[in-house]
Amino acid sequence: MKVGILSMQQITNYGSFLQAYGLKSIIEGLGHEVEFIDIVPGEQLSRYRIGRFHKFGLLWKRLFVKHPLRQLRCTLKLHKRFDKEFKPELGVGVGNNSHFDAVVIGSDEVFNIAQTTWFGFSTQLFGEDLNADKVLSYAGCFGATTLGILKELNVHNKIGGLLKQFSAISVRDENSANIVVELTGARPYLNVDPVIAYGFEKEIRLPEHKGRYMLVYTYPGRMNKPDEILAIKKYARSKGLRIISNANYFDWVDEVITPHPFEVLGYFLSAECIVTDTFHGAVMSLKYNKPFSVIVRGMNSNKLTYLLEQFGLKQRIVGNLSELATIMEQPVDYDSVNAIINVEKERTIEYLKDNLQ
Template sequence: MTKKVGIMSMQRIINYGSFLQAYGLKSILEELGAKVEFVDYHPGKCLVEEKKESNKIKRLASKVLEALEIDTSLSNKINFINYKRSYKKKYLPMLDISTVANYNTKLDTLVIGSDEVFNCVQSNSNVGFAPDLFGANSEAERLISYAASFGNTTLEKLNHYHKIEEITSYLSVFNAISVRDENSKKIIINLLNITPNKNLDPVLMYDYIHKCNKIPSNLHLDKPYIILYGYSGRLTKEEAKIVENFAKKNGKKILFLGGIQHCNGVFKDCSPFDVLGYFKNADCIITDTFHGTIFSLINHKPFLTIVRKSENNSYGNQEKLTDLLSTFNLSHRAVSELSSIDSIYESIDYDYVEEKLAVEREKTYNFLKENI
């Protein structure tokens, strides 16, 4: 009998990594014979006060103004705004997700993850502290997580906001827990006194390069290019200028994907599968994101990842990126700033990466097969 399996993740977030991890996990579960659907969660009140306007219209207006303030061409700004406006309409149907939220958890198994589903100490009102993401109110026969992450939520933050007891009570009813990084593993060990399974992100675990027939092979610019991949404006003007000078010195163009930055380049509004196609044909990649790093890895590209520390309530990527890179013996690809940008062409042992992926993919299929 076919198992009915739900995935509760960040599938509606306007982000290529969120889309591809959702598509990857769905594909793996379908390979295992499951009938898969995506399940939505109810956002909760933010534990951290959101600095931006809480009114949706005002928040949207502020996002538009932020984009217009980026120091790049007007055409890039317009294309980026149009990308944000049309993303859900164009790409969510590729995941069989409709505009109507699906809160049904009467399933054989509910899988929570991947992505930062446990990252509850944050100021994003689209998530907030959402008990649904910890399995509260689930009516599924089995409740598991897969490669779930607390992001930059730490034990110290959970204790500060007096959420340890509540989260422990939610997680204690899970049939199996899988996390994707050491910070998340540490939290689970401390809360539940068990060692969770540790699995890699679905974008790594689903073999996109050999299994996905939706990735175009002929995407490129009219000259060799560097991909600058990150949320709009998160690279500082100084960082963007270093990349611009590096590109000019080496006769490369700059391609923006996912966001625009403070320098000359070309922004492409394209599908998540097109993104992997552009990564495949890039000269090298500079990113400060988790999934930008993964897109580089699976395409065997030279890359540098800017690692940023969490300070106060500001966004930080240190917890997840240092763990990801160390897993593949690539900690030297992490930089705190770009003064050493020329090191991007130093060799990467992609034979080791592939050997590691083969082992981890087998672990993933075994874990999911046993638990759905």
């Protein structure tokens, strides 16, 4: 069977790369031929329209830090490596987007329209105008989008009608599931992110670094508040740990790295502990059974909070930065976490096998 994947594979983001690679590998493991499909941009909705100076504003926001030029070098290096190395390796842009026996939409925030993006409200991400015999989703996510936002934008009926044409719908968090129920009347499947479902045993690359370190995993422009910096540094120093930041410059860390996505997995595996405020940062922390703490931000609270609840790890959320050390020292019942992971891996295979026949 020829299967197309419509996902966030064009985004310069380690989590986006790894989830796309993981889903592609799982489907290929079921004996199918897989190609990625590029997103066709849609309407720019009023509340999330890209203005004339949007890119300059985003650049200014990311450079309005203590060391803007160093942060800019980090960002440019990251984009260069993704464009020249990582995306071609993933297989982005090589598909001919011809007829597919099936198209899988997901994982990642493929249904999130409450954000300012270059592709806007692309109805293609909801299955419209795809040259395929059938369309399904896998672990799709509405992100910060709520049913109320969809109704305010008057797109809920359009999206509901498109979702009803899916042969199967799989999402990865309860907010997304509730939206699908309200719009279609049917309960979708709940599946884990492909980074959890796929093993990466053959791909993972261990870092050459020696010694013990804490990994700080975040995005540009975040984790720069004085209380966050103080709490992170204080705990790391109390444990004699170096602090390593992933593709994001901070003058308070010991080293900044811009590794291959498979090396990112290795850095998580080899870390003594992790501090993160991202979904995939939490995913890789629990995947490799690490002590970790999570700072939840507004834009990712729906999916990130549900992920932690699903694995019985909601206590890893840092409500007050003074609690960071206590949370780090609190042991995690990874026997229970790993049992859930094993069940979810089987459910992933079962869902894709049943719906890609």
